[in-house]
Amino acid sequence: MLSRLSRLGLPTYAAIAHASLAPIVTHYSTAETDSFRVHEFSEKYFHHRKNFVSCAQRIFSGMLSRLSRLGLPTYAAIAHASLAPIVTHYSTAETDSFRVHEFSEKYFHHRKAQFTEKMTLIDPLHAPTIPIYRVTDSTGKFVDPSQDPNFDKEFAIDVYRKMSVLEQMDKILYDAQRQGRISFYMTNFGEEASHIGSAAALQDDDLIYAQYREAGVLLWRGFSLHDFINQCYGNAKDIGFMLEKIWCFKNDDTWKELSVAAGKGKQMPVHYGSLEHHFVAISSPLATQIPQANDDTWKELSLAAGKGKQMPVHYVENGRIVVVYFGEGAASEGDAHAALNFASTLRCPVIFFCRNNGYAISTPTNEQYGGDGIAGRGPGYGIKTIRVDGNDFFAVYNATKLAREAALQNEPVLIEAMTYRIGHHSTSDDSTAYRSADEVKIWNKKEHPIARFRTYLIDKGWWKEGEEIEWQKNMRKEVLTAFSEAEKVQMLGPHEMFEDVYKTKPLNLIEQQKQLDEHLQHYAEHYPLERFGMMHQKD
């Protein structure tokens, strides 16, 4: 059909589709090493839609014929077949020109409108599945060497260390919760590469809005182990230095003083936030952060210019973008729809980074959506989209870098990182109640992002098996030290509870604080005051 259409010299739907699909299907893999993932992704994430791991960014014409010579049911071939029914007939009659022109301009914003006389329901099951961009295979080898971002040794080792510190911190804090030392925890097991890979491809002052399972992003930016653990304890060293004082922050000492002076302890564990690291405080309601991330005014809320004043106007060319992370479950919230649509129409410089890890607590993806994952929605909103292998550090890194360039041109981008939640949803969840331990084991063994990256380091000769044991030991010691230090720090006094509701405390809160004081004077022995600092009067 394609050749016939091009003989007619018309920019038909199929021909355009053909051209646009070409770049992403240049390479595909049937290697034995990928069979587990291809099978898992097809079954678990795309509900038996056939999926291919591809290497993007190459344009290749004449591909279709080569592929069909190979006799493979390729992505493009499927696409071609599914589009065929609706382009069999089309109209160029003079009488239609007004409508075709109007529809194209007014309704599809210069996307070309076409008529067809063939009545066909578009069947999503026969539409192509967006392929998964990967750079290395499961053994950590580059499939297409041109996709190697060529990291230097120092950078690569830093990446590895950050990923494994995250894993180690998770193990220790998870156990701490089990022992009742902190109230709650959520691990990041299996998703380390998507955190560090995306964070490493960003500018460190790009603003981050996160869901809760993105601790690696903060870790990459230098949020210390102490910061993490203090937040989980909600002690007096918990995050925070006052906004008004940022401008006077000149050297490290001043900052530390302020940091200690303004701990808060108001949110549950893992609800991190840091102005210094351009990481907006996490909140529990899912997806609420997604439309919030559609701001493009972000500019000088940085340490140097601070003060929250003198903000620039909309669409500032400030060289920064916003990145918002969310899971595939959160993508079902109305706020996700709001955000994608707003970003598209208002042209916001934002990257939507979806972590598709197969589960929202106990809910598998076939009960979460019926379409082609989350990436399948991007084009419907007019948003540039890519799906990546989330366990492949290099794929996440490359895709995020490319997305960042687009976002800087006020082109929002959706990235869907395919990964697997190896840990339980949280410490309040036992995932064996809804999935088999074997399934978890096989992902942990076959597809672990950290192990995959370690293979790369070993192949390069930058890391030796022997180093691993020593490194693990030291890292564990470091986490445990930070942990025992945090445990000794008291909470702030209960007056802190009344702070920051409003910028200045209203009369009713001043009154209620007094009522609490009076009550505690008489009933102090019934409250855990020994764990809390002195009453401090800020007013």
Next chain:
Amino acid sequence: MPSLRTLKLGVQLVRQFHPSTKQLATFTFSASKADPSFGETTKMNLCQAVNNAMDIALKSDPSACLFGEDVAFGGVFRCSVGLQKKYVTLNFFVSLGKDRVFNTPLCEQGIAGFGIGLAVAGATAIAEVQFADYIFPAFDQIVNEAAKYRYRSGGLFDCGKLTVRATWGAVGHGGLYHSQSPEGYFAHTPGLKIVIPRGPIQAKGLLLSCIRDDDPCLFFEPKMLYRTAVEEVPIGDYQLELSKAEAIRDGKDVTLVGWGTQLHILMEAAEIANEQFGASCEVIDLKTVLPWDVDTVAESVTKTGHLLVSHEAPVTCGFAAEIGTTIQERCFLNLEAPIMRVCGWDTPFPHVYEPFYLPTKWRVVDAIKKLSNF
């Protein structure tokens, strides 16, 4: 450019929801006088006063943005007329010219979320929700996010520069979804400020205060007053203090408290009560529903010994309940009669029964009589 169809739709909506004087037979607007220190004045209705306040906000603050459904062509109530054209920032995006005053997709949770994001980044965000009845899709963003941003981050992040404007209250024939007064729902949310003006002078001064306040504000505009309320409004830049109630009529027998359109009902009722049975009523405009000015109300009740609170919203759990309880705690020894509430009934807001639903001046007069004779 908005299409002709959009323009027509807008004008239709304006006509539909701007009450004519005929429909307002039960209602007379009591004009106020502006503080002379605010300088030169000119005649403005409430629409124009809101437009003027936003004009000043956009002019005085280069980060200020105004957005919502249909605000670009002037808004379905004409509150943003002329502003998009006036505020175009010259930058690489100039071809669209929509970076200060712009339309959003039709999605309230998106509008609120987007506004919070702007404010978190330090810009001044003025979001419009077309009718307060449609603010509920944004309830989560306002209550769980906007209100708690500063608190939950220990002051690291806040969205204090967010103001959500919404048209509010009865309009004569708005039925269930063009009449609601949802302030009670939000008043249960620490971290928010809720402000409702009674006329153009108040609207301009209070809106400018909300826009410049460091906490997220909900600003409800009584749509009944958009065109019918005309006052001499100062043309300059002025602000009125938030959380400050105002006694707009002095009296010694009964304290009447209300806000928005209901203030004018209370003023009329006070006049009638005085003429009919010589009750001297003090009328207080609460203006800020949260955090509210307990002292001003308590001081008045200490003097009069009688309190009547009136609002259009349903009576059960309406904000009158909060005022009543607090004043009962503060003024127990001064109260000479039970506190009275004259409010909407506990029904959805009806269409043809509106005259019977509203807390009319006659229901207020009757309550004053009962209070006086207790």
